[in-house]
Amino acid sequence: MRFPWKNELVADDRVKRVGVSNFDVPLLRRSMELCATPVITNQVHYNLLHREPETNGMLDFCQREGVILTAYSPLKNDVLTHPVVARIAAHHGVTPAQIAINWLVRQPYVITIPKSSDIEHAQENLDALQVNLSDDDVAQLNRIG
Ligand SMILES: NC(=O)c1ccc[n+]([C@@H]2O[C@H](COP(=O)([O-])OP(=O)(O)OC[C@H]3O[C@@H](n4cnc5c(N)ncnc54)[C@H](OP(=O)(O)O)[C@@H]3O)[C@@H](O)[C@H]2O)c1
Numbered sequence: 408m409r410f411p412w413k414n415e416l417v418a419d420d421r422v423k424r425v426g427v428s429n430f431d432v433p434l435l436r437r438s439m440e441l442c443a444t445p446v447i448t449n450q451v452h453y454n455l456l457h458r459e460p461e462t463n464g465m466l467d468f469c470q471r472e473g474v475i476l477t478a479y480s481p482l483k484n485d486v487l488t489h490p491v492v493a494r495i496a497a498h499h500g501v502t503p504a505q506i507a508i509n510w511l512v513r514q515p516y517v518i519t520i521p522k523s524s525d526i527e528h529a530q531e532n533l534d535a536l537q538v539n540l541s542d543d544d545v546a547q548l549n550r551i552g
Pocket residue numbers: 428429450451479480481482483487502504505520521522523524525527528529531532
């Protein structure tokens with residue numbers, strides 16, 4: 408891991424914050440030891456139907472250590488066509504994408520980066536922050552992973 412090089416970029420003011428991607432817990436811990444500034448995020452694959460960050464300890468680690476977990480591919484893995492997601496979306500009068508995004512970002516230290524080339528989808532994804540999932544909705548969504 409070439410952290411001395413990254414530390415130089417920060418020291419030279421060419422990089423403001425350091426983040427990593429697809430690191431497991433031991434690698435993230437090591438990067439935090441080597442990096443002269445806080446490692447602010449680890450970008451990993453995480454969505455309603457891909458729950459690896461929960462099973463491999465990454466979500467717990469990030470929440471405990473104050474590292475942002477950036478969830479990539481939040482709408483992949485057939486999340487948008489899952490019947491439970493569709494039912495909860497219909498109940499709230501929102502879209503499955505908004506349910507999938509809101510479920511992620513309601514968790515402490517989790518943010519997400521949905522990608523869209525469609526301006527309406529992009530606005531819809533931003534509006535996902537306004538959805539109010541009930542405890543029962545969340546319990547049902549937690550079980551589908
Ligand atoms: N670090 C890594 O190893 C890594 C790996 C994979 C991805 N990423 C990054 O993660 C970001 C997103 O990941 P991704 O593109 O794999 O997955 P994603 O954002 O979950 O899915 C993108 C797909 O969802 C569609 N979509 C977006 N908003 C929608 C909406 N509201 N309703 C219906 N469909 C919608 C998009 O189509 P439209 O364009 O038609 O909206 C596109 O086909 C990207 O910036 C990517 O670079 C990082």
